[in-house]
Amino acid sequence: MALDTAAVAKIACLARLGIDPQDVPDYAHSLSAILAFVEQLDTVDTSAVKPLAHPLEATQRLRPDVVTETDERDEFQSVAPQTEDGLYLVPQVIE
Amino acid sequence: MHLRSLVELATDLQAGTCSSEELTRACLARIERLDERLNAFITVTGEQALAAARAADARIRAGQAGPLTGIPFAHKDIFCTRGVKTSCGSRMLDNFPAPYDATVTHKLREAGAVMVGKTNMDEFAMGSSNETSFYGPVKNPWDETRVPGGSSGGSAAAVAARLVPVSTGTDTGGSIRQPAALCGVTGLKPTYGRVSRYGMIAFASSLDQGGPFARSARDAALLLAAMAGFDGRDSTSVQRPVEDYPAMLEAPLQGLKIGLPREYFSTGLDAGVGAAIEAALQEYSRLGAQLVEITLPNTHLAVPAYYVVAPAECSSNLSRFDGVRFGYRAANPKDLADLYTRSRGEGFGPEVKRRILIGTYALSAGYYDAYYLKAQQVRRLIREDFLRAFELVDVIMGPTAPTTAFRLGEKADDPVSMYLSDIYTIAANLAGLPAMSLPAGFVDGLPVGLHVIGDYFTEGRLLNVGHRYQQVTDWHTRCPQGYE
Numbered sequence: 001m002a003l004d005t006a007a008v009a010k011i012a013c014l015a016r017l018g019i020d021p022q023d024v025p026d027y028a029h030s031l032s033a034i035l036a037f038v039e040q041l042d043t044v045d046t047s048a049v050k051p052l053a054h055p056l057e058a059t060q061r062l063r064p065d066v067v068t069e070t071d072e073r074d075e076f077q078s079v080a081p082q083t084e085d086g087l088y089l090v091p092q093v094i095e
Numbered sequence: 096m097h098l099r100s101l102v103e104l105a106t107d108l109q110a111g112t113c114s115s116e117e118l119t120r121a122c123l124a125r126i127e128r129l130d131e132r133l134n135a136f137i138t139v140t141g142e143q144a145l146a147a148a149r150a151a152d153a154r155i156r157a158g159q160a161g162p163l164t165g166i167p168f169a170h171k172d173i174f175c176t177r178g179v180k181t182s183c184g185s186r187m188l189d190n191f192p193a194p195y196d197a198t199v200t201h202k203l204r205e206a207g208a209v210m211v212g213k214t215n216m217d218e219f220a221m222g223s224s225n226e227t228s229f230y231g232p233v234k235n236p237w238d239e240t241r242v243p244g245g246s247s248g249g250s251a252a253a254v255a256a257r258l259v260p261v262s263t264g265t266d267t268g269g270s271i272r273q274p275a276a277l278c279g280v281t282g283l284k285p286t287y288g289r290v291s292r293y294g295m296i297a298f299a300s301s302l303d304q305g306g307p308f309a310r311s312a313r314d315a316a317l318l319l320a321a322m323a324g325f326d327g328r329d330s331t332s333v334q335r336p337v338e339d340y341p342a343m344l345e346a347p348l349q350g351l352k353i354g355l356p357r358e359y360f361s362t363g364l365d366a367g368v369g370a371a372i373e374a375a376l377q378e379y380s381r382l383g384a385q386l387v388e389i390t391l392p393n394t395h396l397a398v399p400a401y402y403v404v405a406p407a408e409c410s411s412n413l414s415r416f417d418g419v420r421f422g423y424r425a426a427n428p429k430d431l432a433d434l435y436t437r438s439r440g441e442g443f444g445p446e447v448k449r450r451i452l453i454g455t456y457a458l459s460a461g462y463y464d465a466y467y468l469k470a471q472q473v474r475r476l477i478r479e480d481f482l483r484a485f486e487l488v489d490v491i492m493g494p495t496a497p498t499t500a501f502r503l504g505e506k507a508d509d510p511v512s513m514y515l516s517d518i519y520t521i522a523a524n525l526a527g528l529p530a531m532s533l534p535a536g537f538v539d540g541l542p543v544g545l546h547v548i549g550d551y552f553t554e555g556r557l558l559n560v561g562h563r564y565q566q567v568t569d570w571h572t573r574c575p576q577g578y579e
Contacts, residue, residue: 055525
């Protein structure tokens, strides 16, 4: 399936991914080529095949519900672009 | 000193004929002198390395050393290293000193290995040529106009150029094995779940797996032994004892059944590469192995399935880069949406964006069944091909990559042709199987890799298969000109 420039702009918006408008045609071209390549998957009938999500088909391991991590907020926030009083700062959301 | 193997260096250190500090200084000096040509390192951690080397020397003197104590290594810049920049080859993380250690980082430190630096890589491990790195491409030491392969290109080039004896890598679709092949070194991707993914920056979580680069299978066995093992912090880590890899190296290959999938020797394979692989297989015959023709009928669907599964998981994993908690933030955002959109738009390079877009599309409403679900179904077919094959044979062999190293820029504008560089390696990731690339000859002065795929958790057998071959061949000892 080929993607046009409007479709690329919509996907970029869904992904919250800024794309320079002048690059959109290039993306439309390369993404369409990838999708055309991926279409080979349709040559095989998989109607009776169960999807494989984990290569070893392992299920999620459970652990006892106890605290194992200590509070390292200050250290983790030391790499944040902007914080104040232990909070991450972003532009104002509610007027 | 730089031509000595890890095993020889460990012996030297134990015997006291050299110290880890001397060895580390020698490594750092070589990196300083030669890496300008290669660009294999993003960060060189000289001071920390010398401190770690001195601690290793004390440990050796105290008689508490293990086989890796005091051995310098290079660490792919995808593994978190506390206090040291962990960029993942991206502008997004150019300002990110990791606040914690990956489990692999921790285990290697505990083993006393000395990290000399963080290696260059394709951005977020997305690439097969190391050309998508924010820090510029790595050059192949065999021909500096050519790519080293990717995504672990820096780690492969650093070992090939004898800058370090061993290094770490990660492999989502071939990112250890393909650069190992193109640079003429030994590289192994373990079974999915064998090496902890904790602190290894995620690309496609159901495929990603860390592993070793070394000049020989014997050295790789020692590094893998230190990297592997159960980790409660990785939800897909496997609870199963680690085999004693070094102890398994010498087993004879008499009666080993090697499967040759006819699909791996068909169109698209470079004739010179094919001839080198043929010669390697004859060597295995002489070692007593039996060659058996097999078929993996869904081989042609592996790359298409991968380019749905990997981008889908990538688009989900990379949603964490939002300009709020860590990493790059765009200047003067006008609102929150603008902050997200521009931070991501400016922080990610074109190939990463392409994969986020494909993945977002494949997972979006109305397309999930047609793409992601379909790819997961095909993934099962690919796995079943292997399960049937391993009822007949012990290992599967073929070429690691369809060609030798290509020129810088040659495939940069054509994503699909770049993706086909991984045509032989991707299926092992989809099935979660261990696989290895071994140096197996040259075509026009460029290395060829022999690909060996094993059944689940047969890393020890693979290393044994590699080691016995390396005892009767010398491809793995060849050193690129200018780096002797």
